[in-house]
Amino acid sequence: SQQGEEDPQALSIQEGENATMNCSYKTSINNLQWYRQNSGRGLVHLILIRSNEREKHSGRLRVTLDTSKKSSSLLITASRAADTASYFCATDSNTGNQFYFGTGTSLTVIP
Amino acid sequence: GAGVSQSPSNKVTEKGKDVELRCDPISGHTALYWYRQSLGQGLEFLIYFQGNSAPDKSGLPSDRFSAERTGGSVSTLTIQRTQQEDSAVYLCASSQILGAGEQYFGPGTRLTVT
Numbered sequence: 001s002q003q004g005e006e007d008p009q010a011l012s013i014q015e016g017e018n019a020t021m022n023c024s025y026k027t028s029i030n031n032l033q034w035y036r037q038n039s040g041r042g043l044v045h046l047i048l049i050r051s052n053e054r055e056k057h058s059g060r061l062r063v064t065l066d067t068s069k070k071s072s073s074l075l076i077t078a079s080r081a082a083d084t085a086s087y088f089c090a091t092d093s094n095t096g097n098q099f100y101f102g103t104g105t106s107l108t109v110i111p
Numbered sequence: 112g113a114g115v116s117q118s119p120s121n122k123v124t125e126k127g128k129d130v131e132l133r134c135d136p137i138s139g140h141t142a143l144y145w146y147r148q149s150l151g152q153g154l155e156f157l158i159y160f161q162g163n164s165a166p167d168k169s170g171l172p173s174d175r176f177s178a179e180r181t182g183g184s185v186s187t188l189t190i191q192r193t194q195q196e197d198s199a200v201y202l203c204a205s206s207q208i209l210g211a212g213e214q215y216f217g218p219g220t221r222l223t224v225t
Binding site: 030033041044045048090097098099100104 | 218
């Protein structure tokens with residue numbers, strides 16, 4: 001299976017602190033994406049990083065990708081209570097037509 | 112439309128009954144995807160459509176599951192003879208182009224089989 005795995009499974013931090021989540025995957029990819037899910041319903045796309053990129057920023061989000069280690073990290077700086085959600089990484093298949101999501105990291109930001 | 116919509120939002124059915132879940136993708140999006148998410152779990156990829164075509168159905172859990180898409184727009188996921196293990200949230204997503212990256216997700220249909 002190419003399914004990504006997030007680490008840690010759960011993370012609890014104080015508001016204002018940084019949160020770091022990691023994702024590992026098994027086979028080569030074209031790109032890796034991070035999504036956020038609130039209340040077990042629809043997912044919201046956060047950021048996409050291509051296999052030839054090593055780091056990408058979007059607002060308070062910073063994503064890194066290490067294809068040699070088949071891993072990625074998502075850093076949320078200056079966290080807010082509204083960041084409380086589950087975060088998933090998604091990798092594409094060899095053909096780029098299918099996407100595999102990990103089991104997610106549940107982030108709780110305490111006000 | 113403004114976003115991906117799914118109906119119904121919740122469905123409770125008795126074991127053995129058939130159910131039909133509907134997804135309306137964003138207008139103009141050629142790719143459409145179905146996922147299943149069991150309680151507290153990640154997303155399980157089920158099937159994708161490029162236009163009306165679904166080239167690979169191997170992700171469907173069993174032959175009780177089928178999906179179709181008509182007119183390059185609306186898609187339906189049908190589960191025949193539902194079982195309790197089919198209980199999950201079924202999520203639909205669409206993207207402008209197949210494999211192009213960002214997927215836009217609907218709110219999901221929560222299916223409960225009693």
